[in-house]
Amino acid sequence: MFDRELAKASQAIIRALTEQGLPTPQRIDWSPTPFHGQWGFGTAAFFQIAAQEARRGKGGCVPERAAEIAQAVLQAIGTPEGFSRASVERGYLNLYLEPGLYAKRVVNTILAQGEDFGRGHPKDERVMVEYSQPNTHKAFHVGHLRNVILGGAMANILEFAGCDTVRANYIGDIGLHVIKWLWCYRKYHPGEQPQGDKTRWMQEIYTEAERRLEENPENEQEVRALFAAWEARDPELVQLWERTRQWSMEGFQEIYDLLGEHFDVIFYESEVEEPGKRLVEDLIARGIAIDERPDGPVLIKIDELLGLEKETYRTLVVLRSDGTSLYSTKDLPLAIRKFEEWKVDRSIYVIDVRQSLYLKQIFKVLELMGFEQARNCVHLSYEIVNLPGNVTMSSREGTVVLFDDLIREAFARAGRIVELKNPSLPDDQKQIVARAVALGALKYAMLAVDNNKVVTFDWDRALDFEGQAAPYIQYAHVRANSILRRAGSIPQDATFEHPLEASEIQLLELLARFPQEVQRAAAEYKPLQIANYVYNLARAFTDFYQHCPVLQAEGAAGAARLRLTAAARQTLASGLRLLGIEAPEVM
RNA sequence: GCCCCCGUAGCUCAAUGGAUAGAGCGCCUGACUUCGAAUCAGUAGGUUGGGGGUUCGAGUCCCUCCGGGGGCGCCA
The missing domain is CATH 1.10.730.10 (Isoleucyl-tRNA Synthetase; Domain 1)
Structure with missing residues (x-):
């Protein structure tokens, strides 16, 4: 708000320094003065100049010399325009504002701009913030809450700061956990409709599935068969999956409504699975990925490709040995799609810290593929929410606060x-x-x-x-x-x-x-x-x-x-x- | 074995490399006839885990040690 006045003061200081044959910094940094009840800005620039002199062998006490230079500059420039008083304190040059004049300016600015006060100039940059990323057929717990709240606030701030902001959600709607859920539902709850809180009801069936499978491991054969049916896109199973997935989505929507969150785009894992498999084939053809099937998975030895001696990016598995997809299979095409389909300039992933290495790998693989926008991918990591006793929340183990x-x-x-x-x-x-x-x-x-x-x-x-x-x-x-x-x-x-x-x-x-x-x-x-x-x-x-x-x-x-x-x-x-x-x- | 994060008042946390390291909670004392007491005023509380280094200046950057958490080829 006082940029103009400070810029002029900075110019005057630099001119004074030049006239006195002293070295001039490239720019003068100002920070609000820390003294209670006085309003102004101070700079520590003279410490740097004094230190520079000392390094050149002139010796002397830096704080004293800083004060000396500051005093000389003050003599030369007087009180800059727009300020009521200037003084040297402990080597700092402080400029104090005439309270009445500036008070009026601050208040008038705020009231004229109203809710736009603080909004940054449009930056001509489109950023996507991907956050929330819940799994369907599972609970929504307090750990997920930190993600939504952080991601939502971050999107608000980026938008207000001047970015064209796109809010994205990425739903985990497929995977083994969904198959287990469908197995349990078909076998023990056929035809049942969700009651009460939908998300809680979904979670109950999921924990039941985990419990039953643990108690009777022989059931895993049925689950594997169901996974195969899913891979073969068995029509009846797909239909059940769509219907049950919808229940989760409705439950999530209730939560987002309550929290006041909305998304501009929702991606589903299921829709990037096939593109991912094709992308992996391409990676194999180009010699980036190594195909060890059927005895091993498809993987990318990143350190080896980069010629790194020290283990840094390690190895990323991009397809299971049975040809089914992994998280990585799907994240690669999605990353590209964000830039190409949504024309974003920066892509932010709000994901907890445990996936730091994984995301470094994904971004590096994109780079290895020649996807230049990989450098505009950002992992906004945050730490998890634990329960007392350092217990990690896990829907699988049921240690959650819903x-x-x-x-x-x-x-x-x-x-x-x-x-x-x-x-x-x-x-x-x-x-x-x-x-x-x-x-x-x-x-x-x-x-x-x-x-x-x-x-x-x-x-x-x-x-x-x-x-x-x-x-x-x-x-x-x-x-x-x-x-x-x-x-x-x-x-x-x-x-x-x-x-x-x-x-x-x-x-x-x-x-x-x-x-x-x-x-x-x-x-x-x-x-x-x-x-x-x-x-x-x-x-x-x-x-x-x-x-x-x-x-x-x-x-x-x-x-x-x-x-x-x-x-x-x-x-x-x-x-x-x-x-x-x-x-x-x-x- | 390699890598990342954390360590600040009794507790929970702040603090662009900058001036005297600040809040809240809790403890104790006090303030409603007042623009609303979901508030305020006051008291007490610190070798910023230890040790080196860089710097005019380090809670902040670098090295090292200690303590805690996390990650590391077919989970997401």
Whole structure:
């Protein structure tokens, strides 16, 4: 927001350095000054120059020399245009802003742009974010939830940052787990219809299948026969598969609706299986893949092809020895299809960290095939969600916290809190609030942890409604909204001529930073950046709320603070929206 | 054997190579006749796992050790 002023100041500094015969850096980096209650930007550029001199043998104490140079530069440039004060502190050159002028500019910018405040310029880049990737005929559990929430927030952020964003889902609708399910259903539940929560019902049959097969291993022959029938596309089996798959899809859709997620395209494993097998034949013909069938699988010795001594990419199996497909068989053609059919420039895979090597292999094989866009494939990895005692969630082993159970508990707890905190709210409002708070808390808990940190699932922490959690941020939004509602209308304009409180300056400084926070979150693939930012913003607003009367403010301060409140409400709502969290009007 | 990730306050987590390492939870003390107390103010809590190195400057980068988790030819 102050790029223009800082750029001019940078130019002046470089000119001053040149005039004094000092080395000039390529550019001057500015960061917000860390002092509470003062608003400005500082640069540490002179440390680098002083260090450079010291290296050339001049010796001396670097911090002292940095301060000396900074002081000389300050003498030369004076206070740059647009700033109220400049000073040298501990070797830093700090430029302070005239609070009133800039406060007005920040607030006016936000209110003029509304929900577009913070949106990046269109980047002329199309990115696809593939996330969620659930298996049909199986449970949807808390481990899957981290993926959806992370992927959804990441897509929101990339889109807001200026990318043309395509949200993709990739459904695991075939494979041994589906065959086992179909076997169990045909044998023990013929003709049954799903009851209650469809996803849970699907999971129950799946665990039953696993249990029966473990108890009676001789049944595996029947499963193998069914797999063969599937491979032969037995019409009756295919029909059953389609119908049962649909039940899973309907169940998933309920979950996505609840979470507020939508996809622009859904890929199915089943539709890339045949293209994958053809691609593997091509790889064999081109000498990239080695065909060891029938005694072994079709594989690609990547390190060998690259002439690497040290094991790096290892070997990737791309087709089973019996000719049936693997995950890799299908991922290769799909990767290409994303670029060719969807014309994307970058392809992001939101998949947990355990598949890091696998994805490195896939991307490298694409490169070996001569597919140049392979370098535009990105693995956005994240750590898994474990149960206490470091137990990994597994639908096969039934060690899962089901999404359905979690969401029920979340709604129940949030409902009790709403009843406690705001009993006079009409019932339908209570439900809306409870829902926003429950989902918000859940999402925030997932997003407020760095991607590469393991989350140990804990009911109380996943559903935390206090402290650094979504409801705190939502509450700040509600209170801002409450002030604005009482005020009736927001003044068209206001000057910030009253002496600004420290809390007002802090709030303004954070508000001004929103656009760059969005860019950084997008560039680093870190929704956490936004999660932290919006929490800090909520704290700053709460602090402002404590210290500065708005409606009872004297004179011109009232209008200014009212507009500041409106700007804060807007930015809180925008930040939450990027995280996929609702900002309620009341709670 | 090769590779990746984690280790920061009692607990859970933050922190562009930058200024005094910050929050929340929990503990204790206090604040509703106030623009909404899902809040706030205050107290206490640190050799950033250990040791080297690079740098003007390291929680952050490099090396090494310790502890924990994960991955590695026919699971997805």
